[in-house]
Amino acid sequence: MQAKSNTVTAESLVQSARALVPKLKERAAQTERDRKVPVETVADMQAAGLFDVLKPKQYGGYEMDPQVFYDVCMTLAEGCMSTAWIYGVIGVHNWQIALFDPKAAQDVFGKDHKTLIASTYMPKGQVTPVEGGFKFSGRWGFSSGIDHCDWVFLGGLIFNPGQPPEYRTFLLPKSDYEIVDTWHVMGLKGTGSKDIVVKDVFVPEYRTHKASDGFMGTNPGRDTFTSDIYKLPFGQIFVRAVSSAAIGGLQGALDTFLEFAQVRVGDMGNKTSEQAPAQLAAAETALAIDEMKLILHRNFDVLMSKVRAGQPLDDIRQRLLFRHQASQVVERSAKHAYQLFSACGGRGIFLDFPLHRYMTDIMAARGHYANNPEQFGRNFGGYLLGRDNTDYFI
Numbered sequence: 436m437q438a439k440s441n442t443v444t445a446e447s448l449v450q451s452a453r454a455l456v457p458k459l460k461e462r463a464a465q466t467e468r469d470r471k472v473p474v475e476t477v478a479d480m481q482a483a484g485l486f487d488v489l490k491p492k493q494y495g496g497y498e499m500d501p502q503v504f505y506d507v508c509m510t511l512a513e514g515c516m517s518t519a520w521i522y523g524v525i526g527v528h529n530w531q532i533a534l535f536d537p538k539a540a541q542d543v544f545g546k547d548h549k550t551l552i553a554s555t556y557m558p559k560g561q562v563t564p565v566e567g568g569f570k571f572s573g574r575w576g577f578s579s580g581i582d583h584c585d586w587v588f589l590g591g592l593i594f595n596p597g598q599p600p601e602y603r604t605f606l607l608p609k610s611d612y613e614i615v616d617t618w619h620v621m622g623l624k625g626t627g628s629k630d631i632v633v634k635d636v637f638v639p640e641y642r643t644h645k646a647s648d649g650f651m652g653t654n655p656g657r658d659t660f661t662s663d664i665y666k667l668p669f670g671q672i673f674v675r676a677v678s679s680a681a682i683g684g685l686q687g688a689l690d691t692f693l694e695f696a697q698v699r700v701g702d703m704g705n706k707t708s709e710q711a712p713a714q715l716a717a718a719e720t721a722l723a724i725d726e727m728k729l730i731l732h733r734n735f736d737v738l739m740s741k742v743r744a745g746q747p748l749d750d751i752r753q754r755l756l757f758r759h760q761a762s763q764v765v766e767r768s769a770k771h772a773y774q775l776f777s778a779c780g781g782r783g784i785f786l787d788f789p790l791h792r793y794m795t796d797i798m799a800a801r802g803h804y805a806n807n808p809e810q811f812g813r814n815f816g817g818y819l820l821g822r823d824n825t826d827y828f829i
Contacts, residue, residue: 443484443497445499445500445502445503445506448483448484448485448488448497448499448503448507449503449506449507449510451483451484451485452483452485452506452507452510452511453510455476455479455480455483455511455514456510456511456513456514457514458476458479458514459476459511459514459515459518460514460515460789462475462476462515463514463515463517463625463789463792466515466517466518466624466625467517467624467625467792469625470618470619470624470625470627471580471582471583471625471626471627472515472517472518472521472580472583472625472626472627474583476515476518477551477583480511480518480522481549484497485507485511485522485526486522486525486526486529486549486551487529488503488504488507488526488529489501489504489526489527489529489530489664490529490530490548491529491532491533491540491660491662491665492662493540493659493660494540494544494548495544495548495549496529498662498664499664500664500735500739501530501664501667501672501675501735501739502731502732502735502736504526504527504530504676505523505675505676505679505731505735507522507526508522508523508526508676508679508680508683509679509680509682509683509686509728510683511680511683512679512680512681512682512683512684512686512687513683513684513686513687513690514687515625516623516680516681516683516684516687516792516793516796516797516800517623517624517625517626517796518625519679519680519683519684520579520623520626520677520680520796520800521579521580521583521626521627522680523676523677523679523680524553524554524579524580524676524677525551525552525553525579525580525583525584526676527672527673527676528551528552528553528554528588529552530664530665530672531588531604531644531669531672531673532544532552532606532656533654533656533659533660533662533665534644534648534649534654534655534656534657534660534665534669535606535641535642535643535644535654535655535656536640536641536642536655536656537655537656537659537660538641538642539606539641539642540656540660542606542608542642543585543586543606550585550586551580551583551584551585551586552584552585552586552587552588552606553578553579553580553581553583553584553586553587553588554578554579554587554588554589554604555575555576555577555578555587555588555589555590555631556588556589556590556604557575557576557577557590558590558591558592558600558602559573559574559575559589559590559591560572560573560575560589560590560591560592560605560633561573561591562591562592562593562594562603562605564593565637567637567639567640568637568638568639568640568641568642568643569591569593569605569637569638569640569643570635570636570637570638571589571591571605571607571633571635571636571637571638572633572634572635572636573589573591573632573633574615574630574631574632574633575589575590575630575631576617576628576630577628577803578614578628578629578630578631579626579627579628580626580627580628581614581627581628581629581631582614582627582629584609585608585609586606586607586608586609587606587607587609587612587631588604588605588606589604589605589606589607589612589631589633590602590603590604590605591603591605601645601646601647602645602646602647603643603644603645603646604643604644604646605638605642605643606638606642606643606644607633607636607638607642611633611636611638612631612632612633612636613631613632613633613634614629614630614631614632615629615630615631615632616629616630617629617630620799621795621798621799622795622796622797622798622799622800623796623799623800641655646669646827646828647827649668649669649670650668650669650670650827650828650829652666652668652748663739663742663743664739666742666748667738667739667742667748668748668754668829669828670754670758670827670828670829671734671735671738671754671757671758671761671829673805673828674758674761674762674805674828675731675761677800677803677805677806678761678762678764678765678800678803678805678806679731679764680800681764681765681768681769681797681800681806682724682727682728682731682764682768684768684772684793684796684797684800685720685723685724685768685771685772685793685797686724687789687793688720688771688772688775688776688790688793688794688797689717689720689721689724689775691788691789691790691793692713692716692717692720692775692778692779692790693717695707695779695782695788695790696708696713696717696778696779707778707779707780710778712777712778713778715774716771716774716775716777716778717775719771719774720771720772720774720775723767723768723771727764727767727768730760734757734760737753738757751818751824751829752818752819754829755811755814755815755818755824755826755829756815757829758811758815758826758828758829759808759811759812759814759815761805762805762806762807762808762810762811762812763808763812764806765797765800765801765803765806766801766806766808768797769794769797769798769801772790772793772794772797772798773794775790775794776790776791776794811826814826
């Protein structure tokens with residue numbers, strides 16, 4: 436594995452992730468049994484600088500384009516999708532912290548630049564405005580990788596008379612929350628996405644971030660963290676952080692299938708490599724992976740080009756298109772993973788055959804709110820037909 440150095444490039448980071456893949460495969464069974472990614476794996480990712488891709492340079496980050504971050508995530512998923520999932524979720528927080536008042540980043544990284552932030556953005560927080568900030572309570576589910584983190588982003592709504600509810604993200608230290616182990620699931624077992632409980636703690640105003648600022652690009656940190664990447668809409672960045680692992684997981688499933696199918700002879704004497712369903716499954720999966728990666732890169736090439744040219748990101752139709760494309764990734768990946776599984780015959784159902792792990796992990800990712808293609812497809816289609824946009828997380 437390549438150690439972090441002063442000459443880090445996009446290529447070297449992806450190569451570092453690539454070098455980790457064999458280790459991740461070896462640790463996959465342990466990851467599932469423990470229901471969390473091993474401490475050693477997180478340490479390996481830290482040593483390789485993988486969490487620094489989107490982090491502000493003031494705190495040891497690289498401020499690289501999002502495409503690098505997603506390439507690392509997809510590569511890790513070829514070895515273990517649970518590892519890639521927590522990397523995507525935790526890693527994107529090092530981008531979001533730059534949207535807050537700069538004092539928030541100093542709270543998190545001031546003593547240790549390697550500090551990690553978890554999240555669960557459900558709007559479950561009970562919020563009471565008080566002098567200097569808010570009293571905050573609630574219970575949230577699905578905090579991926581929380582065992583490895585010292586801070587957490589939590590969602591909450593502020594209700595003002597005569598106005599729509601105002602969504603904010605609240606940043607809390609570990610001392611302010613309790614972790615409740617509820618994570619007994621069929622896929623993404625290693626993400627350790629446990630519940631978070633908060634009981635009447637104080638959150639200062641500067642440790643909150645308005646969703647409206649993320650949509651409009653009017654973030655409090657914009658004058659301090661001036662890199663072009665922090666001018667992108669939060670909605671575009673985050674939804675790819677929870678879908679891109681599925682593309683890498685599908686690649687892992689395809690690699691597993693190809694290794695198996697090239698040599699396998701079934702009980703009836705038929706070679707899998709000569710069977711039409713196997714051939715079509717391999718071809719169509721490889722095609723889907725290529726298309727999904729191309730769309731991902733194209734979309735962020737477009738957004739970054741606009742930002743660098745000083746152009747506004749006010750094309751709602753384009754942002755809705757990109758949003759819908761992100762929402763399709765997991766369901767599309769799940770269909771192809773099942774196609775590969777079906778072409779394995781009876782061998783596919785055995786626990787020592789890793790393809791089913793990729794498949795169930797991808798299926799579990801479909802449960803995330805952001806990965807619902809029907810909801811976001813209907814909104815995009817309605818907009819094309821002249822109806823008002825109803826989604827501002829774009």
